Amino acid sequence: KQEVTQIPAALSVPEGENLVLNCSFTDSAIYNLQWFRQDPGKGLTSLLLIQSSQREQTSGRLNASLDKSSGRSTLYIAASQPGDSATYLCAVWGIQGAQKLVFGQGTRLTINP
Amino acid sequence: NAGVTQTPKFQVLKTGQSMTLQCAQDMNHEYMSWYRQDPGMGLRLIHYSVGAGITDQGEVPNGYNVSRSTTEDFPLRLLSAAPSQTSVYFCASRLQGTEAFFGQGTRLTVV
Numbered sequence: 001k002q003e004v005t006q007i008p009a010a011l012s013v014p015e016g017e018n019l020v021l022n023c024s025f026t027d028s029a030i031y032n033l034q035w036f037r038q039d040p041g042k043g044l045t046s047l048l049l050i051q052s053s054q055r056e057q058t059s060g061r062l063n064a065s066l067d068k069s070s071g072r073s074t075l076y077i078a079a080s081q082p083g084d085s086a087t088y089l090c091a092v093w094g095i096q097g098a099q100k101l102v103f104g105q106g107t108r109l110t111i112n113p
Numbered sequence: 114n115a116g117v118t119q120t121p122k123f124q125v126l127k128t129g130q131s132m133t134l135q136c137a138q139d140m141n142h143e144y145m146s147w148y149r150q151d152p153g154m155g156l157r158l159i160h161y162s163v164g165a166g167i168t169d170q171g172e173v174p175n176g177y178n179v180s181r182s183t184t185e186d187f188p189l190r191l192l193s194a195a196p197s198q199t200s201v202y203f204c205a206s207r208l209q210g211t212e213a214f215f216g217q218g219t220r221l222t223v224v
Binding site for chain 2: 051091
């Protein structure tokens, strides 16, 4: 059974810092991996999708990497801003049960002005 | 382009009542799914559909029914609400191999 773990559960950093959020998964047989952002009381906003054949994806100040062999993904946020404060969720689409998106518990990020 | 629309946004039910959570998407996505989000449990898959007329169970299907008569709509029915079904419910849709899009959620309280 696929399990997704995100460490740390919470992170607080001063504005302007570069930071890395971690995601690990137990079964490397995945179709792709998706990073989401969730603001309090809101839905999930898609940030980046990495296909299984890709190593990384970039969007603005965000860069996500994928290492299937080690079961890891990282989300790099450059020059953090208070508006980046949110919970960040990692999720994988498995090859077995391909319609089942398995989520990590998320990292709650706080950027202090 | 509205994306994924869920109604209602908030609902309070009494134990034993039934209701339907609505989900509609206007992106012609074949795959749709329902998740529930609970503190400490994360997001868990309830039911999903790979196209009109085709549905299947997810991780936590008990107490819920779904049907998919059109590509656009995927309603979730609570047959007899229980306090354990108090949660935030999210609907999602996608095309095969592409990113999933989520609705804004329905916050359900069962008393």
